[in-house]
Amino acid sequence: MKCNLGLKKCPKDSLGTLKCFPKVRRPFGIVIFGASGDLTKRKLVPALHRLFEAEIFPDEFFLLGSARTQMSEENFRERFEVQPEFSKRCHYTRVDYSDLTSFKTLKRKVMELKKKTNAESVIYYLAVPPDLYIPILENISKVGLNHEWARIVVEKPFGKDMDSATKLEETLQRTFKEHQIFRIDHYLGKETVQNILVFRFANFIFEEVWNNKFIDHVQITIAEDIGVEHRAGYFENTGLLRDIFQNHMLQILALVAMEPPASFDGESFRNERVKLFKSIRPFPLEKLEEWIVRGQYGRGTVNGKFVPAYREESGVAKDSTVETFVAMKLFIDNWRWSGVPFYLRAGKRLPKKVTEVAVIFKKIPHSIFPEVPSEEIEPNAIVFTIQPDESIALEFQVKRPCPGMYSQLLSMNFKYEDFFGVKLPEAYERLLLDVILGDPTLFMRKDDLEVSWKLLDPVLKTWENNPERFSPHIYPAGTWGPKAADELIERDGRKWRKP
Structure with missing residues (x-):
């Protein structure tokens, strides 16, 4: 997607960079399954409304909500704080x-709205629990709503393991063509995630040192200070490895480590991403504890407030062994990254909410300054803060203003808000617009999922088949995870950063 106005003309009003986005020229419709749910209310409709406010949409479009909940069209519209002009384009059908009869009624409503608005495309968005994906896909197909003008959007998780993912993919491929399928991971819609690509491939000085000759290791942290909240039912059947690593974590890893694509188009970009995934070394299952650590939060204090243990949360089994924290070490076996460890960690009830990528360079081989031994000189680092304070920091040594040649680590920090002075678009705003425009670049392809499950499915099966051996380490809420996670990286003579 190209900027519609160019940086110098980018408006700095309340809609931020949205007005820079390309306009949708042709009428369209979007059908949201699960329209009475949380995702629709908090993310999808607000994102669509923001795009409408930015005058990106044409006059003719429709939004049709559908769910099992019985409600009138008026009740549906009242659920959202939107402009009247947007609200009148919103419809609902149970x-x-x-x-199947219910889907025949849905078809009549879709075709009625399509004719009324002259919509050239209709998007079906599955904002429902994963166990409903296949029944909905099959019924869409049976009533003939999977026309060439249709597109389907599927939310993570994309299956629970290799078998369920394969079954879902078989249903998707049977009911829609690949170019109609959009597998969404909202992390790829974040401006700061995409900026990793620009930083690497538009700055020659950095790309030249982006390899095992200069980089010692890479750390990626996805931390949340909240617990499972209202998602206990979902989380008990999923766990953190499926919820974060199979999608968000691996996608960020790919942007950091992939080779440059020939161009930033759907196929070239995704081809390189899949090549990267195929280069990740499989985990040695017989020594899995040395590579992956499972954790689960216990009681503790977060942001000054006492919080219960995971097993004390409503909807969680009292003897649950589901992990709420994972730390792992992996290697990428190719020429660029051979020998460079990647340390990845994610968890709930950690001290703060932060997503960070830290590229740590090698230490200097020898200090010429008698006052400072080489082992005391901290290495350079490039740190991408993806959320909440979107920024890029370059850490390097400077001389302290004192007698003698003493150095100190300094951080030169670029913050989006300070420089551009605009509100960054929400991930769903960018990704929903891409779906409407038919741009698949930031969405996952079938082979993305196959390779990622091939890596993680053996880990999940090993955990499940050896419950006592891999019982999660309990860590106090409000800390950075279990002691075993520290030992994982400290065995290599390194330490986790404190974001």
Whole structure:
């Protein structure tokens, strides 16, 4: 997607960079399954409304909500704080996801709105629990709503393991063509995630040192200070490895480590991403404890407030062994990254909410300054803060203003808000617009999922088949995870950063 106005003309009003986005020229429609749910209310409709406010949409479009909840069209519209002009384009029809007759009624409504608005494309968004994906896809197909003008958006998780992912993919491929399928990971819609690519491939001085000759290791942290909240039912059946690593974590890893694509288009970009995934060394299952650590939060204090243990959360089994924290070490076996460890960690009930990528360079081989031994000189680092304070920092040594040649680590920090002075678009705003425009670049392809599950499925099966051996380490809420996670990196003579 190209900027519609160019940086110098980018408006700095309340809509931020949205007005820079390309306009949708042709009428369209979007059908949201799960329209009475949390994702629709908090993310999808607000994102669509923001795009409408930025005058990106044409006059003719429709939004049709569908769910099992019985409500009137007026009640549906009242759920959202939107402009009247947007609200009047919102419609609702009740759907029983397992009932074919219900989908025939839905088809009549879709075709009626499509004709009324002259919509050239209709998007079906599955904002429902994963166990409903296949029934909905099959019923869409049975009633003939999977026309060439249709597109389907599927939210993570994309299966629970290799078998369920394969079954979902078979259903998707049977009901839609690949160019109609958009597998969404909202992390790829974040400006700061995408900026990793620009930083690497538009700055020659950095790309030249982006390899094992100069880089010692890479750390990626995805931390949340909240617990499972209202998602206990989902989380008990998923766990953190599936919830974060199979999608968000691996996607960020790919942007940091992939080779440059020939161009930033859907196929070239995704081809290189898949090549990177195929280069990740499989985990040695017989020594899995040395490579991956599982954790689960216990009681503790977060942001000055006492919080219960995971097993004390409503909806969680009292003897649950589901992990809420994972730390791992992996290697990428190619010429660029051979020998460079990547340390990845993610967890809930950690001290703060932060997503960070830290590229740590090698230490100097020898200090010429008698006052400072080489082992005391901290290495250079490039740190991408993806959320909440979107920034890029370059850490390097400077001389302290004192007698003698003493050095101190300084951070030169670029913050989006300070420099551009605009509100960054929400990930769903960017990704929903890409779906409407038919741009698949930032979405996952079938082979993305196959390779990622091939890496992680053996880990999950090893955990499940050896519950006592891999019982999660309990860590106090409000800390950076279990002691075993520290030992994982400290065995290599390194330490986790404190974001």
